Amino acid sequence: MKWILQETIALTMRSVRRLSRERISMVFGLIQPMLFWLILFGNLFQKTAQIPNYISFLTGGVVAMTVLNSGLSGGVDLLFDKESGFLERLLSAPISRNSLIYSRFIFVMGITSAQILMILLVAYILFGVYPLSGLAGLAFILVVGLFFGLGLIAISMTLAFAIKGHGNFFALMGFLTLPLIFLSSALVPVQYMPGWMGFLAQFNPMTYAVDAVRSIILGGWLWTDILKLLAILLVFDVVSIWASSRVFLRQLG
Amino acid sequence: MQTHKPSASKASDRPAGREGEAPSGYAGGGGDASPYKRMKAIEIRHLKKTFNEKTVLENLTLDVEEGEVFGMLGPNGAGKTTTIRTILTLLKPSEGQVKVWGHDVETQPREVRQVLGYVPQEKAVDRFLTGREHLTLVADLYHLGKTEARKRIREVLELVDLTQKADDLVNSYSGGMKKKLDIACGLIPDPKVLVLDEPTLGLDVESRIRIWEYIRRLQHAGLTTLMTTNYLDEADQLCDRIAILDRGRLVALGTPEGLKKGLGGDRVTIQFGPQQDRLEELAGSLRKELPFVNEIKVSPASHELEIRVTSNEEALAPLIQAIHQHRHPILAIQYSRPTLEDVFITYTGHKIKEDSALL
Ligand SMILES: Nc1ncnc2c1ncn2[C@@H]1O[C@H](COP(=O)(O)OP(=O)(O)OP(=O)(O)O)[C@@H](O)[C@H]1O
Ligand SMILES: [Mg+2]
Numbered sequence: 001m002k003w004i005l006q007e008t009i010a011l012t013m014r015s016v017r018r019l020s021r022e023r024i025s026m027v028f029g030l031i032q033p034m035l036f037w038l039i040l041f042g043n044l045f046q047k048t049a050q051i052p053n054y055i056s057f058l059t060g061g062v063v064a065m066t067v068l069n070s071g072l073s074g075g076v077d078l079l080f081d082k083e084s085g086f087l088e089r090l091l092s093a094p095i096s097r098n099s100l101i102y103s104r105f106i107f108v109m110g111i112t113s114a115q116i117l118m119i120l121l122v123a124y125i126l127f128g129v130y131p132l133s134g135l136a137g138l139a140f141i142l143v144v145g146l147f148f149g150l151g152l153i154a155i156s157m158t159l160a161f162a163i164k165g166h167g168n169f170f171a172l173m174g175f176l177t178l179p180l181i182f183l184s185s186a187l188v189p190v191q192y193m194p195g196w197m198g199f200l201a202q203f204n205p206m207t208y209a210v211d212a213v214r215s216i217i218l219g220g221w222l223w224t225d226i227l228k229l230l231a232i233l234l235v236f237d238v239v240s241i242w243a244s245s246r247v248f249l250r251q252l253g
Numbered sequence: 254m255q256t257h258k259p260s261a262s263k264a265s266d267r268p269a270g271r272e273g274e275a276p277s278g279y280a281g282g283g284g285d286a287s288p289y290k291r292m293k294a295i296e297i298r299h300l301k302k303t304f305n306e307k308t309v310l311e312n313l314t315l316d317v318e319e320g321e322v323f324g325m326l327g328p329n330g331a332g333k334t335t336t337i338r339t340i341l342t343l344l345k346p347s348e349g350q351v352k353v354w355g356h357d358v359e360t361q362p363r364e365v366r367q368v369l370g371y372v373p374q375e376k377a378v379d380r381f382l383t384g385r386e387h388l389t390l391v392a393d394l395y396h397l398g399k400t401e402a403r404k405r406i407r408e409v410l411e412l413v414d415l416t417q418k419a420d421d422l423v424n425s426y427s428g429g430m431k432k433k434l435d436i437a438c439g440l441i442p443d444p445k446v447l448v449l450d451e452p453t454l455g456l457d458v459e460s461r462i463r464i465w466e467y468i469r470r471l472q473h474a475g476l477t478t479l480m481t482t483n484y485l486d487e488a489d490q491l492c493d494r495i496a497i498l499d500r501g502r503l504v505a506l507g508t509p510e511g512l513k514k515g516l517g518g519d520r521v522t523i524q525f526g527p528q529q530d531r532l533e534e535l536a537g538s539l540r541k542e543l544p545f546v547n548e549i550k551v552s553p554a555s556h557e558l559e560i561r562v563t564s565n566e567e568a569l570a571p572l573i574q575a576i577h578q579h580r581h582p583i584l585a586i587q588y589s590r591p592t593l594e595d596v597f598i599t600y601t602g603h604k605i606k607e608d609s610a611l612l
Contacts, residue, residue, distance in 0.1 A: 003396050010393030018381040021422070085377035089438065092341045092373075093394035094366040 004102070007095045011103035015077065019111070030115055033066045034122050041187075042127075055127045059119070060214030061186030064206055066115045067145045068180060071152025072173050074108040075160030079169055082160065097248075101157065108153050113142050132220035140226070141213050147233040148209035151240035158244040185210045205236040292319045292354065294446050294477040295340060299349035302335055302501075309335050310501045313349070317446070317479050322472055324492030325481040328601055331498040333481040334374055337450050340479070341371055354445055367395075370444030374451050374481075376431045377438075380424040384415055384434050387423070388441055395442035402441075409437040412467055414460075429456045436464065440471075447471070449480040453487060465491050485593040495593075497600050504600040513591040516599060517547050517561040521572060524585040525556045532558060535579055542575055543568075556584075 019026055042055040042062075078100075081087040090100060120138065123129035131137035156173075163169045181187070183197060184206035190198045201207045212229035215222050295317035302310040310332045317323040325333045338344045339351055342362035350357065356364040378387060385406060392402035410416045413433040423431060436452060447468075453461040461484075468478055468491060482488050488495050489509045497505040497512075505512055525532065536549040536558060545568050550559040562568040569588060576583060 006393050006396060010390050014379070014382065014386070014390055017386060018379070021381045081379075084379070085373050085375040086379055088338075088343060088373050088375075089371070089377040089391075090394065091343055092366060092369070092371040093391065093442075094363050094396075095394050 004096050004099050007099035008102045008106065011090075011099060012106050015103065015107040018077075029070075029111075030118055033062055033069070033115070034119055037062045037065060038119065038123060039126070045187075053129075055123070056129045056218060057214065058187070059123045059127075059129050060217055061184075061210050062119055062123075063116050063141060063145065063213045064148065064184070064186055064209040065181055066119060067112055067149050067209065068152065068177065068206060070108055070112040070115065071149045072156050072177065074104055074149075074153035075156035075158070076166075076169070078104065078157055079160040079163075079166050083166065101248075104157060105150065105153055109146055109149050112145055112149055116142060116145050129217065131217045133216050137216045137220075140216050144209055144212040144216070144230065144233070147230055147237060148205065151205065151233070151237040154237075154241045154244040158247045162247055180204060180206050185214075205233060208232045208236075293317070293352070294319045294321075294354060295323075295479060296352040297336070297340075297349070298351070300336070300339065300346050300351060301348035302332070302339060302344065303347045308501060310339075313498075313501075313503055315496055315503060315506060317477060318494075319477050320472065320475060321493040322468060322478045322480070322491055324488040324495045325479070325498060326483075326485070326488055326495055326597065327481075327498035328603065330500075332501040333498060334450055336498070337448055337479070337481065340365075340448065341369060342366055367442075368445040370439040370442050370447045372435050372439035372447075372449045372452055374454070376428070376435055378423045378426075378431050378434055381422065383420050383422055384410070384426070384437075385419040387434060387438060391438045391441045397442070405441055405443065409440045412440065413437045414463070429460055432456055433460065444476070446477045446479060449478065451481055451483060453482070453484065461487070485597060489593045497597060499601040505596065509593055512596045513593065516591040516595055518563045518591075519561070519568070520589050520591065520595075521558075521560045521562060521569065522587040522589075523558045523560065523576070523583055524587075525558075525581055526584055527556055531581075532556065535576070535581055538579060539572070539575060543571060546572075 038055070038058065042058045045058075046054045078087065081090065091097075117138070120129075120131075120141070131141070133140065159169060159172065163172065183200045184204045185201060186206065190201050190207065193201060208229045212226055212233070215225050215229070219225070293316050297313055297315050300310055300313040301308065313332075313336065325336065327333050335344065339346055340353060340358065342358045342365050345359060350359075352358070353365040354368045356368075358365050382390070388406045388409065389402065392405060397405060407416075410419050413436055415430065415433055415437065418426065418430060423434065426434065432452075432455060436449070439447060439449065449468075453464050456464065465487070468476075468480075472478065480492070492509065494506070494508055495512060496503055505515075507515065532551050532553060536551050539546055539558075539560070540549060545563045547561040547563055549561075551557075552559070560572070562572070569586075573583065573586070
């Protein structure tokens with residue numbers, strides 16, 4: 001147990017150090033969702049959308065999109081480690097395989113939480129978007145992000161392990177991301193969607209993450225709703241972690 | 254404590270004395286081993302490995318004894334890295350059994366990894382970390398305490414001569430420096446068995462010789478080393494025993510001296526003029542007359558006799574005299590001791606690679 005802690009901290013610190021040396025990618029990673037979605041997309045559709053405060057509405061979607069992006073790229077470092085042979089070095093040490101996974105979760109969720117806070121801050125400063133549920137709501141938004149992110153990171157790491165070559169990995173991620181965004185309530189409420197899209201959106205965990213964040217921002221404390229949504233996300237986590245660990249163990253064997 | 258190996262020439266003088274804690278578990282320290290029997294550092298039994306139907310290792314059986322430097326040689330694709338990765342628990346054997354320090358790689362992988370230090374074939378470094386950060390990471394992964402880690406890191410940096418560059422990003426290292434950092438990482442855990450996959454590939458001559466010296470020094474302190482190499486001179490000078498692998502099979506095993514002797518003695522190649530057509534006859538008489546001749550191979554096409562002799566150069570004078578008496582004028586003579594290269598060619602049928610005699 002003490003060892004797992006030492007291993008996990010060491011591995012997490014490695015990612016932190018790396019990040020501090022890749023400032024450019026960090027800055028762009030932070031700016032991208034805000035600039036593109038919130039400011040450009042939000043302003044563009046403010047007029048046409050039949051939703052009173054579209055930017056407030058969109059903020060929930062942007063938060064979930066950020067989690068989606070970070071989560072799905074959570075396995076990238078693992079992929080590069082695999083290709084550079086560094087993973088071989090890590091796996092040849094007497095560490096628990098779990099430490100590798102925990103450290104990824106901690107690091108990616110840390111970054112993602114920082115991103116979420118930045119988005120909410122910008123949304124507040126530029127557009128006066130403020131969660132009805134107050135500061136405690138902020139904490140709850142992070143919890144939603146965490147619940148959604150866990151499953152995504154698990155999926156991403158599994159794909160990183162199973163897929164040959166980072167070209168394929170990025171192609172698949174690019175292919176997955178936009179449909180996941182458009183087939184969710186991130187940009188438009190489900191009831192405004194064409195029937196079949198709305199139907200598919202029901203099976204997209206993204207929809208539930210968006211709805212949970214949105215409800216906290218726009219609706220205040222609607223406990224039953226929030227808990228129900230969190231429970232759905234939890235099911236998503238359990239399923240993806242279970243599936244991932246199976247693939248993971250097979251690959252390591 | 255440490256018993257000596259066949260090629261005692263390497264394990265002479267210089268008393269043991271590694272800084273840090275005294276090596277434990279040697280010579281009878283390991284549980285069920287009797288005090289007179291050394292522990293087997295690595296035991297490989299009937300190992301078979303297949304990747305999607307393709308057999309890469311076939312019925313490999315060999316032991317690495319405690320305290321020796323064991324070398325694996327073989328052409329590219331022979332299965333050296335695969336063997337090593339199996340030992341490191343990174344691959345599962347398809348069949349057979351591998352034990353490291355008495356622990357089975359399949360059932361006790363953590364214990365196995367705990368006693369091994371590994372230097373992979375590919376430079377496994379993260380270019381966004383500094384050298385010291387690498388070593389700190391490895392120290393944590395092997396659960397070293399803070400002060401112990403700091404001490405080890407200082408030692409190994411000194412050892413591979415990277416102290417000056419320790420706080421620079423690996424990005425700015427040369428290829429050889431990255432390799433040295435790799436080796437340093439392998440030494441951090443103070444392993445019982447050090448596993449090196451082509452440790453000196455791409456290093457300059459001076460660094461290679463330094464690395465050899467470390468390995469010998471560590472050997473005196475009780476370290477067991479398993480290494481692969483493509484440099485035959487390296488294997489010859491450094492390794493106590495050598496295994497030659499070819500297409501997944503063990504084709505030769507022994508000390509460098511033993512393997513060379515096994516080829517049947519020194520070789521004298523004698524070239525005759527083209528008018529000579531009675532070489533078979535000559536060979537027959539030489540076999541009869543000269544007791545030190547082991548074997549004669551006649552190549553009528555090139556008018557050559559290839560003669561294996563037991564005694565050393567003393568064989569030369571009587572041999573020439575005998576040929577003279579049979580009135581065969583000699584065009585040229587070549588005398589050679591078998592090298593490890595000859596061993597390699599004999600067992601694998603081809604040269605290891607063009608630049609094998611770099612040093
Ligand atoms: N993961 C893998 N999947 C499929 N085949 C593999 C895999 N790893 C190795 N091989 C094959 O196994 C054989 C032995 O490879 P290995 O890396 O063990 O050779 P080697 O002796 O280390 O060669 P080299 O001197 O080039 O390092 C090769 O034919 C290689 O193509
Ligand atoms: Mg190899």
